[in-house]
Amino acid sequence: MTDTEPAPAVSETAESIATMEIRGAATIASAAAEALAEQAEAAAAADATASDPEAFRASMRAAARTLRETRPTAVSLPNALRYVLQRMEGDSVDRLRRSVVDASDAFVEQLDRAQEDLGQVGANxxxxxxxxxxxxxxxxxxxxxxxxxxxxxxxxxxxxxxxxxxxxxxxxxxxxxxxxxxxxxxxxxxxxxxxxxxxxxxxxxxxxxxxxxxxxxxxxxxxxxxxxxxxxxxxxxxxxxxxxxxxxxxxxxxxxxxxxxxxxxxxxxxxxxxxxxxxxxxxxxxxxxxxxxxxxxxxxxxxxxxxxxxxxxxxxxxxxxxx
Ligand SMILES: O=P(O)(O)OC[C@H]1O[C@H](OP(=O)(O)O)[C@H](O)[C@@H]1O
CATH class of the missing domain: 3.40.50.10470 (Translation initiation factor eif-2b; domain 2)
Structure with a gap:
């Protein structure tokens, strides 16, 4: 993995979204958020990005672009990427990594809760x-x-x-x-x-x-x-x-x-x-x-x-x- 090449987990998720093995707007969104967390873990362990916060950030943006380009219509995909990247913060790679993983977890949790809550409204x-x-x-x-x-x-x-x-x-x-x-x-x-x-x-x-x-x-x-x-x-x-x-x-x-x-x-x-x-x-x-x-x-x-x-x-x- 170079500083702009996505981690294998990101490429695999992107491929699965494009081929619709992963499909459905909410499922795509949660897979994309999880892929960003995997990117963060991989980038924090890779030579090119492990000790360089700017290179780490660039690798996260590149991974998000790879995911973004898979399917154009479901906005849940860019909204998931937005949610996670906007919460990426810290001046060390370890802090950055942690903020991405936390944001990804929070996004997936929020998604499940939102679905439960709207289910009640629709059921009524x-x-x-x-x-x-x-x-x-x-x-x-x-x-x-x-x-x-x-x-x-x-x-x-x-x-x-x-x-x-x-x-x-x-x-x-x-x-x-x-x-x-x-x-x-x-x-x-x-x-x-x-x-x-x-x-x-x-x-x-x-x-x-x-x-x-x-x-x-x-x-x-x-x-x-x-x-x-x-x-x-x-x-x-x-x-x-x-x-x-x-x-x-x-x-x-x-x-x-x-x-x-x-x-x-x-x-x-x-x-x-x-x-x-x-x-x-x-x-x-x-x-x-x-x-x-x-x-x-x-x-x-x-x-x-x-x-x-x-x-x-x-x-x-x-x-x-x-x-
Ligand atoms: O987020 P949830 O409600 O699961 O799915 C929303 C929509 O995503 C699907 O698209 P596709 O099958 O990925 O093309 C369908 O159009 C479905 O109505």
Whole structure:
């Protein structure tokens, strides 16, 4: 490891996030924070950085950049890096190392607590006997359903498969394990089943300052259909999903993933000359979302900007940039 080459643990985490072996906005955030702690331990033991606080800091910034470049849409990733790097302090490598490890631990702990707290808020929106519809796999959304079950409510679920990567299967398994009866459907069957559903519950990868919800591709169509059928829809999102750069007018980059997730190369070859596109996320306009459920309570999407300003001020620092 040189002073700017990330520790092997960071490269491995970055690779796992890029290939989606580690996925889901909250899980990505906690893996990134843990990788920074591993970087700190490795840098404090490496010849090039062990006795040079500035070289140590540079190695931390470089590791954060490596993690930052893996996937562009879930803001929980840069928010995790921000949280840890902004708490890096000390004039010796040992103090710096300790501050990073402590910040990483505190971040992961806060993440778990936030998920538990928002689960309680989301559960209060669900009634005994409700059927919920889910899209993709969101640990924040699951926390709401699981908390409702723990409150003694009987909940059933209609789970959308979620093409192309079928994260709905993970949701189906988690809900079954929580004792929730599950009906798995293909995405295009969603509208047909909405009449049997009392609530749609989704997660978020990022929330924009105007209340727009950036989540797995298909969420916006589901939200429009839910509104048309009169079914309330909530997004469960801890505040690390709030995107500070949108306060200053920036838009959220939508990740375009490889076409092989959509069609296998042989089938594509057989069809002939076509384009294939694979956007991973879409934006649900605030008017189609009934509530954003966070660890600070629930908000109408249009008012989320107030909470964002409270938490982030007017913008976003980039502590991983070279000074
Ligand atoms: O943080 P939690 O609630 O677990 O997940 C939030 C969101 O992250 C996922 O993205 P991907 O599967 O990583 O592309 C889904 O879009 C999900 O709704």
């Amino acid at each position: 929106r669900l009634a005994d006997g409700d059927t919920v519809m889910t899209h993709c796999h969101s640990t924040d959304a699951l926390a709401c359903i699981e908390a409702a079950v723990e409150q003694g409510k009987s909940i059933s679920a209609v789970v959308k498969e979620t093409r192309p990567r079928q994260q709905g299967h993970i949701t189906a398994e988690a809900l079954r394990d929580a004792g929730v009866p599950v009906t798995l459907i293909v995405d295009s069957a969603a509208r047909r089943y909405l009449d049997e559903v009392d609530h749609v519950v989704v997660g978020a990868d990022s929330i924009a300052a105007d209340g727009g919800v950036i989540n797995k591709i298909g969420t916006s169509g589901l939200a429009v259909n839910a509104r048309e059928r009169g079914v309330p829809i909530m997004t469960a999102a801890q505040t690390i999903k709030l995107h500070p750069e949108t306060l200053t007018g920036h838009t959220v980059e939508i990740e375009m993933r490889d076409e092989t997730e959509v069609i296998d190369p042989d089938a594509r070859e057989e069809i002939g000359e076509i384009d294939v596109e694979n956007p991973a996320f879409d934006v649900t306009p605030p008017r189609y979302m009934d509530a954003i459920v966070t660890e600070h309570g629930q908000f109408p999407p249009e008012s989320i900007v107030t909470l964002m300003r409270e938490l982030f001020g007017e913008g976003a620092a980039e502590p991983w940039a070279e000074p």
